[in-house]
Amino acid sequence: MPDVSHILVVAPNFKRRLSGVTSTIVQLVPKQAETIAIATLGPGLPDHLPKLHWLDLPKLRRRPKGRRFRVWHARRNVEMLAGVVMRDLLRMPLKLLFTSAAQRHHTGWTRFLISRMDGVVATSERSRSYLKAPARVVMHGIDCESFSPDGPMPSGDLAASLEGRRIVGCSGRIRHQKGTDLFVEAMIALLPSHPDWTAVITGRVTAENRAFATDLEGRIAAAGLKERILFAGEVDDIAAWFRRFDLYVAPPRNEGFGLTPLEAMASRTPVVASDAGAFAELIVEGVTGRVVPAGDAGALASAIAPFLSDETMRLAAGTAGLEHVRAKFPLEREAMQLGAVYEALWTSTP
Known part of the structure; x- marks a missing residue:
């Protein structure tokens, strides 16, 4: 357990269930550390992360060593509210920072909480456009060692049954928001004309x-494609599947940010994605992949089709995607930019 007197930044996670925010904290905090x-601080986090316990909260009344205050880096409303209570009611020496990934107009309550922050970060230009407060854009990065072309391929019966096949992959929980039905519709339209391809959907x-x-x-089943559009369920090592995919499709109707296109490109896999989340800011249109209107299965199928037919195009896009992610989206860049945001808060007037 870390010495609270030395902790300069607290990253609260007040949601036990796994979410995109939780995943961000799990990946990012070790790099920041x-x-x-x-x-x-909070439930549902792995043991390897540096953690404070709830009983440590009273210790935040004391200034940290070497700084006038700590940074409380919230990513949810409840975490912003906790920071406001601690700073304004309990008079703890805190500066409050909020990261917003939302791509919608905020409620009045959320706008009020944001107005009480000392600093705001948006994860994309689109997210920033919905904010009424000044914000700096710090886009998410990924671990380019975990997600890379080099590493193990999937194992098990399903992977073995696909040996020698081309695979178009789709990953995420199976639900309407994630556009799984749009992917299935596109595959039903395309696969009969591309007999060497199989579609694999991972996710619970x-x-x-x-x-x-x-x-x-x-x-x-009605389309006669039960053997060629496969549900893999939740997989143990998604990085291995990203390496195995020959093309990755991200079809959500809406998304907060969305890391899977970056994870696929870091694995040298080209991407076709809907214009949801930050996808249009992650993919270089026509170079590392394609972006199509969200919710349009026909446009999705039209963008996918050339990749199924043209190996040269597919390989070129995969190589370009790998170079793009390693240059623009390493996790180290996100950690460094957030460090600059913290420093600006520490050097600002009280």
């Missing part, structure tokens, strides 16, 4: 989305 005294089905998944399975 290499250069800054940071600790997490929650109880509330079981009927949605069952309907998709019925549509696939």
Whole structure:
């Protein structure tokens, strides 16, 4: 357990269930901890992260060593509220920072909380456009060692059955928001003309989305493609599947940020994605992949089709994507830019 007196940044995580925010904290904090005294606070986080316990909260009343205050880096409303209470009511020496990935107009309550922040970060230009407060854009990065062309391929019966096949992949929870049905519709349209390709969908089905998944399975069976559009379920090593995919498709109707296109490109896999989340800011159109209107299965199929037919195009896009991610989106860049935001807060007037 870290010494609270030395902790300069607290990254709260007040949600036990795994989410994109939690995943960001899990990946980012270890990289930040290499250069800054940071600790997490909250449930559902792995043991390897530097953590504070709830009983440590009263210790935040004391200034950290070497600084006038700590940075409380919130990513949810409840975490902003906790920071406001601690700073304004309990008079703890804190500066409050909020990171917003939302791509929608905020509620009045959220706008009020944001107005109480000392600093705001947006994860994309699109996210920043919905904010009423000044914000700096710090886009997410990924671990380019974990996601790379080099490493193990998937193992198990499913992977073995696909040996020698071309694979177009789609990853994420099976639900309407994620556009799984749009991917299935595109595959039903395309696969009969491309007999050497198989579609693989990774991701779990929650109880509330079981009927949605069952309907998709019925549509696939009716098209005679049960052996070529496969549901892999939740996989142990998604990085291995990104290496195995020959093309990756990200079809969400809406998204906060969306890391999977970066993870695919870092694996030298070209991407076709909807214009959701930050995808249009991650993909170099016509170079590392394609971006199509969200919710349009026909446009999705039209963008996918050339990649299934043209290996030279596919390989060129994969190589360009790998170079693009390594140059623009390493996790180290995100950690460095957030460090600059913290420094600006520390050097600002009280």
